[in-house]
Amino acid sequence: MTAETPVCQLLARQDHDYRDWLWVAPPRDAWLEGGSGQLLSGDHGVLAAWQARGRLSYGPFEAWGEPPGAVLFWPKSHALGEWWLLALCRQLPTGTPLQVVGENSGGVKRALKVLAALGLGCRKRDSARRCTLFETRLGPVALDPELAWQRFEAAGLTLVSHPGVFGHGKLDDGTRLLLEVLEQQPAWAGRRVLDVGCGDGVLSAWLATRGAQVSALDINAFAVEATRRTLAANAVTGEVIGSDVYAALPAEVRFDAIVSNPPFHQERDIDYGPTARLIDEAPARLTSGGSLILVANAFLPYPDLLERAFGGFEVLADDRRFRVYRAIKR
Incomplete structure (x- = not known):
């Protein structure tokens, strides 16, 4: 070979x-x-x-x-x-x-x-x-x-992070904008929500503290462990799974919402593949009326992907650097 x-x-x-x-x-x-x-x-x-x-x-x-x-x-x-x-x-x-x-x-x-x-x-x-x-x-x-693990406060939460996890040791601006948008959405209590690319678990913990039934996925084992530690540090629970996008999820599982700050780099190379799969397969993972809410750098070519998968979308926030998109399964 x-x-x-x-x-x-x-x-x-x-x-x-x-x-x-x-x-x-x-x-x-x-x-x-x-x-x-x-x-x-x-x-x-x-x-x-x-x-x-x-x-x-x-x-x-x-x-x-x-x-x-x-x-x-x-x-x-x-x-x-x-x-x-x-x-x-x-x-x-x-x-x-x-x-x-x-x-x-x-x-x-x-x-x-x-x-x-x-x-x-x-x-x-x-x-x-x-x-x-x-x-x-x-x-x-x-x-x-074990000394590599870092704890810090952000978004009213205690976050636990590790080198190699996205946003290690800080809350990135895209996630901050997404959290502002999520705060404006209807009550999360009791809703089944999937966090794809969970990183240090900030979105999962934020949603869980508001009563959502959270599942979280990440391809990075350090992110999976970080999210588990973040949930524990905030005295909330959730299911955390190592998975390449949806690969490890049972096919029949559906969610009321999917949230994500998806990566577009693989080491030093730009790679849209994981986000394309996140968007293309999202309708099959959502309940009727369920929504995909994601944040991305404004220059990334995600509108076409959202239009193709959902037949439409809306921009919930745009600060010129980042945009928060929402697409609903009809």
């Missing part, structure tokens, strides 16, 4: 036996998915792809095995990369070989400073395809990965 992504192309040319190694936070790549080794990922889309092949895979909050080595794909969020390093040092035996790979434009060279700060020696193994591969060995570190 030929490697598809630059980082995997760099790994594929190594004279190294990666058999049974742990691949940590990798991209989708057929070379990895059809090869050897185990997966550790916070991306439920990647986890689902490996599980569909019958491959051994773990989420970040599960217990892992003890592989002969690990490869960490350095993420866009350097704080998240540091968390992965701390978690690997905490759970794997001292001396376990570790390789760190990433695109130069993604800041992989900053991993050197992180490794040095943790007291882990490191050397460059290879570079190609505008990517670099470092290698080191895991050792004991004093820092606890």
Whole structure:
């Protein structure tokens, strides 16, 4: 199988036996998915792809095995990369070989400073395809990965966040505008509401404190855990599921409303695919008269998607940076 992504192309040319190694936070790549080794990922889309092949895979909050080595794909969020390093040092035996790979434009060279700060020696193994591969060995570190979690106050709520979760440590302006619009809507008590792309759980917690029966979805396992912690911090309940848009929901489940501040980036690339699925499949997930309410950057091409899926929509708010749209299932 030929490697598809630059980082995997760099790994594929190594004279190294990666058999049974742990691949940590990798991209989708057929070379990895059809090869050897185990997966550790916070991306439920990647986890689902490996599980569909019958491959051994773990989420970040599960217990892992003890592989002969690990490869960490350095993420866009350097704080998240540091968390992965701390978690690997905490759970794997001292001396376990570790390789760190990433695109130069993604800041992989900053991993050197992180490794040095943790007291882990490191050397460059290879570079190609505008990517670099470092290698080191895991050792004991004093820092606890749990320290990466951050609590802060916003929108009258206590929010719990983690590096790599959208809006980490703050309430973004688009969500703030969406909350202002939701405040103006009819009473939420007793309504079944789905929060798609729940992030740190601010929308879910806000709705739950107003009596809504909340379900929340996110493809990011760190966001799923953050939302669970946010709901608990505000003494409210809700169902939180790791899912690539609606994929993990039973087909027969319907909601009175779907709310979302959907992402349009995948790492550094613009990707409208998840939001297109969010909109296109929303009518099938709504009760008659149910509504999809979402906020988006004003320049994004969502009106055509809403028109196609619902036959019409309205703009509930527009501050020139963000727009809040509502479409109703007739």
